[in-house]
Amino acid sequence: MTKFRLKLTTLFVLLIGFSVLAAGLLMGNSYQRNHQNALRDHMIRELHVLNAATPWPEDGDVAEQSAYLEQEAKRFKEIAGMRVTYIDLNGKVMGDSDHEPATMDNHLSREEIREALEGGTGTSVRYSDTLRENMMYVALKVGGENGGPAKGIIRLSMSLGDIERSLDNMWLALIFGLLLLFAVAVVVSYRVALSVTRPLERMTTAAKRMANMDYAIRVPESGRDEMSELARALNAMAGSLQGQLDEIRQNGTRLQDVLDNMISGVVMIAHDGRITLFSKQAEFLLGGTARERVGRSYSEIKQHYELTGLIRESLASPMPLHDELTVYYPEERLLEINIVPMKMSGEDEPGLLLVMQDVSAIRKLERMRSEFVANVSHELKTPVAAVKGFAETLLAGAVNDPETARSFLTIIQDESDRLNRLIGDILELSKIESRRAxxxxxxxxxxxxxxxxxxxxxxxxxxxxxxxxxxxxxxxxxxxxxxxxxxxxxxxxxxxxxxxxxxxxxxxxxxxxxxxxxxxxxxxxxxxxxxxxxxxxxxxxxxxxxxxxxxxxxxxxxxxxxxxxxxxxxxxxxxxxxxxxxxxxxxxxxxxxxxxxxx
Known part of the structure; x- marks a missing residue:
């Protein structure tokens, strides 16, 4: 986010800098152009004043006219401070305030002279090799009004050094102001960028923590701007995700508690044979630990050949299966196995759910109950048979023999006492086992x-x-x-x-x-x-x-x-x-x- 802030600050600074630079360039050019136009208009007015004060001579020969014009040019130079040049219609210099006319070139090809001959006035700006600076030249055609003949051309020239120095000072001030503005723009832009990127940084940090399932993070949301609205939306989403995650964790904890406390062992196997769930009771019944089993193939459970055979059969033809089998590891047990095909999340093919329960004690209890019933029946049958047999013997006539009758009645009494003790012990044992006493x-x-x-x-x-x-x-x-x-x-x-x-x-x-x-x-x-x-x-x-x-x-x-x-x-x-x-x-x-x- 720091890089983004620097980029945003740089963008703001460049935009401000380019705007100020463009405005400075436009202002400088406009200043220079306006100043030159004002100077040209002023020089044209001066030319008209000069022409009115010193009209073009009509009498005398060319030498006399040239001497007169040169004298007037020098005099006007002293008054106005501008160089004055008189030029005839052929481009020959008739008089000049700064140089001897005879040493000067023909001026007919000069831009301002051509414009003056064509339109009455002419202007040009060019570098003077003589003065080694830029000069402004303004020429005025003399004569030619009201259809009269043209007499010549008066030209004023003035150095643009002052204007250029003024422009240089302006550019220096502009550059200094631009640098100062750049510094201010950097500070302001950084503050603006910081106000934009700081909420983004907080939201980015919050989003990264949310990606790591830390939904307790919250972003400051004071304000009514778009960033605050986004922060509120992000906080609402984090709160919703936190609630859903807590509910998922609670459900997972409850499910894990149920699995850990079930008396039945639970094993889940994916369609490719990988074990995806191995409960604590399954660890107790089959041996091994969930860490060793989960993620590995069921075929690696080498100690239970019959069980792996049932799983292989169920994976090949997914149908509910119920069976009982004996396992010998980690100890001998009789297990009731229920195998149910079921689809798991994210898988197209069904896997298997195995629910197994140790029924060794139940089967042993059933066997003991059967044996108990058989033993009780046998134990009761013996004295009852004896009583019945001796009673039948007595009824058949042995009662008439006193000694035999007494012996048989004694045996009947002993067997009755034994039967009574047996029934008493059975009732007592039943009462003790049922804890009714x-x-x-x-x-x-x-x-x-x-x-x-x-x-x-x-x-x-x-x-x-x-x-x-x-x-x-x-x-x-x-x-x-x-x-x-x-x-x-x-x-x-x-x-x-x-x-x-x-x-x-x-x-x-x-x-x-x-x-x-x-x-x-x-x-x-x-x-x-x-x-x-x-x-x-x-x-x-x-x-x-x-x-x-x-x-x-x-x-x-x-x-x-x-x-x-x-x-x-x-x-x-x-x-x-x-x-x-x-x-x-x-x-x-x-x-x-x-x-x-x-x-």
Whole structure:
């Protein structure tokens, strides 16, 4: 913009300078012409006065006339200060105020003499070699009025030096004034150019910042001229663009937030196979990052051969596609894939939108539900079948045999009790899983609490001659739901009693653990036995519903297969953990860890 300002200033200065120079030249020429015309008119009047004062002699010979005219010429020179020359009609000089006539050339060819002979007066301006300056010559024909004969020509000549010196002074003044005017014009032009270019500079700067998507810039818009109107229009456009950009950014942020928080992975692929969008959930499901994937071909996802095959098929024949496939990277998952062809902005051919969701947990839950229904049906069918069979036997006549009838009725009663326990455990587990029974936390004194548990199970342990060894820190309190904690400990101790041979031992230990990393203290409660133990392959599934290591032994012990599952769910509701360590033939140890104070 500085160059433009200099160009504009130079243009203004040149226009003013040329205008002033042209005016000066016109004025100088006009001054010179007017001055010469005035001088010529004056000289013509002088010639008439001279002719009237000194008429052309008519008597005497040529020598006498010449002497007389020369004398008069010199006398008039002294009076008027102008050179006077008398010339006859043939161009011969008869008298001159400055030179001897005899030494002078014939003047018939002189311009002013020819004009005087033809028209009565003549004028010319030429350089005088004698005086070495420009001279003005004015000639007047004498005689010839009223049809009389012409007598000769009187010529006055006057130096133009004074006029030229005056013109020189005028030109000096004009040049000085022009330079002064140039200086003023430079200052004024610069100020004018600055007033024109400064708003343009501001608007240019604003336009460049707008081109860089900085729409917060504003141009000063005070005034009512065209520049101010343009500035207001530019500010209005910047405000509108700023609003639209903010809305676009908000929409983009909202869309990005939606994509980042969707449980489904989203991938967009252009018609040429380039990945244009790779959401965070897609990173989690397929591995890699958006920075690594976006802009590159889908075929570079080498770890998912089946998925790239589906994409290749959809690009070849764009049609909606739904499928489920298993991926093994970054970990094994079952993915539900939906592929939809869609046109993207600026592209004629359709690309693909992939929406994928991890359905591993859903399918696992469906499988577990099916297994649960099958297990429940099987577990209910066994006691019902036994009750039905023995009842039919009794109805068939076995009731008449008192000993057989008593035996069968005892079995029916045992199976009914088992069926009742099973239904109770199923209802209890359902209630716990659905969280319909919220826990009521309160401080529990563990020594007294475990003493009550030991007392409740003492008869059952004594029946198998099993020793119950309980050791707990004195004054140890734990925040928990007393009834639910009782279920946990009762189940663990009953399992220890049921799966420990006669004469065995069940130990219960409870103590506070302080982690080294500064975390919250917790209570560790262990229940160990000297029973048959659990094979290592069965340990990961020991807390599943209806899972039994030894099904025959479990039924004979009266277990329903739901106790440990109930224990695990109740432990999680207490924000704790439970695990098992076991060696076959030596025994098992269940390790329960609960927070000292509930969060």
């Amino acid at each position: 919220p826990l009521q936390f309160s401080p529990i004194e563990l020594p007294a609490f475990l003493a009550r548990m030991t007392e409740l199970l003492g008869t059952e342990a004594a029946r198998k001659n099993i020793e119950l060894d309980v050791q707990v820190e004195e004054g140890l309190f734990l925040e928990a739901d007393e009834d639910r904690l009782g279920q946990i400990v009762m189940n663990l101790m009953q399992n220890g009693i049921n799966y420990t041979p006669d004469g065995g031992k069940v130990k219960v230990r409870a103590f506070v653990v302080t982690p080294e990393d500064g975390a919250e203290e917790f209570v560790r409660l262990t229940v160990s036995d000297t029973g048959i133990g659990i094979p290592k392959k069965d340990i990961p599934r020991i807390f599943e519903r209806f899972y039994r290591v030894d099904k025959a032994r479990s039924r004979s012990s009266g277990g329903t297969g739901l106790g440990l599952s109930i224990v695990k769910h109740l432990t999680e509701l207490h924000h704790g953990t439970i695990r098992v360590e076991s060696t076959v033939g030596i025994g098992s140890q269940f390790i329960l860890e609960l927070p000292l104070i509930q969060p």
